Amino acid sequence: MLSLSNVSLKKDGKYLLKNITWNLNKGEHWSILGLNGSGKTTLLKLINGFFWPTEGNIQVLGKTFGKTSIPDLRREIGWVSSSLQRELYNDPVQSIILSGKFASIGLYNEVNEQDVEKARQLMEFMDCIHLHDAKFNTLSQGEQQRVLIARALMASPKLLLLDEPCSGLDIIQKEKVLHYIEKLANNPGGPTLIYVTHHLEEILPVFSHILLIRGGTMYNAGKTEEILTEEMLSNFLQHPVTLHKNQQRYWISLKKKNHSLIST
Numbered sequence: 001m002l003s004l005s006n007v008s009l010k011k012d013g014k015y016l017l018k019n020i021t022w023n024l025n026k027g028e029h030w031s032i033l034g035l036n037g038s039g040k041t042t043l044l045k046l047i048n049g050f051f052w053p054t055e056g057n058i059q060v061l062g063k064t065f066g067k068t069s070i071p072d073l074r075r076e077i078g079w080v081s082s083s084l085q086r087e088l089y090n091d092p093v094q095s096i097i098l099s100g101k102f103a104s105i106g107l108y109n110e111v112n113e114q115d116v117e118k119a120r121q122l123m124e125f126m127d128c129i130h131l132h133d134a135k136f137n138t139l140s141q142g143e144q145q146r147v148l149i150a151r152a153l154m155a156s157p158k159l160l161l162l163d164e165p166c167s168g169l170d171i172i173q174k175e176k177v178l179h180y181i182e183k184l185a186n187n188p189g190g191p192t193l194i195y196v197t198h199h200l201e202e203i204l205p206v207f208s209h210i211l212l213i214r215g216g217t218m219y220n221a222g223k224t225e226e227i228l229t230e231e232m233l234s235n236f237l238q239h240p241v242t243l244h245k246n247q248q249r250y251w252i253s254l255k256k257k258n259h260s261l262i263s264t
């Protein structure tokens with residue numbers, strides 16, 4: 001499904017990603033966890049072909065970068081990110097969702113009855129049918145995220161990249177969005193999901209695997225329950241943590257560090 005082999009990305013003489021080797025197989029849903037600036041979005045941009053690797057090889061959905069048309073490949077990849085939220089500012093919900101078929105900002109192509117029906121079904125699935133005529137900028141952030149997920153699904157992607165879809169949401173809106181993501185992950189025939197976050201509690205049980213990224217390098221990757229241990233996360237965050245599991249979700253808090261007196 002996805003294979004990165006010794007991939008590095010350099011910009012302005014600085015490595016943003018270094019030596020990433022990562023395989024994602026069909027039937028797995030992955031989360032990517034890392035602190036601010038660790039390289040999560042950059043990694044998604046590589047998978048999407050928005051950035052080109054300086055070193056290494058990338059294969060996405062069986063297509064090798066350098067031997068395939070990136071615009072064609074992108075049609076098979078859905079992308080939900082906050083940068084889209086800004087660009088789709090003033091359009092009505094239904095046309096935003098329909099535009100997902102063409103991966104365009106704005107709806108300029110003709111749509112047919114099947115497209116309209118599919119958009120309707122997606123709005124029902126994501127619980128936003130009541131908003132179909134509303135302008136995007138009048139929606140709450142949670143509603144906007146659900147519309148963006150429906151838009152990404154319009155092209156029936158095989159791979160769906162979710163870049164911090166719960167960022168800025170209150171606890172109720174966040175749980176709503178997570179509920180629809182879980183529904184999507186459990187939908188047979190639905191896309192493979194890659195979910196980027198810096199909040200551990202957003203990692204739903206449907207995310208079978210996790211990649212930890214730190215300073216542009218892959219710290220570890222594997223089965224979620226094997227990777228998410230107190231010891232691993234304390235080392236990863238370079239700070240002792242307490243980890244507990246509640247309702248099949250992980251919750252983390254930082255332990256107090258012993259501060260030694262600063263000598264003057």
Ligand SMILES: Nc1ncnc2c1ncn2[C@@H]1O[C@H](COP(=O)(O)OP(=O)(O)OP(=O)(O)O)[C@@H](O)[C@H]1O
Binds near residue numbers: 035
């Ligand atoms: N086009 C670019 N040119 C130069 N540096 C870049 C570019 N894009 C990203 N970076 C740098 O790469 C690093 C990783 O950025 P990235 O957006 O991937 O982090 P992130 O893990 O998604 O962070 P956050 O959680 O804060 O969104 C940052 O230091 C950022 O400044």
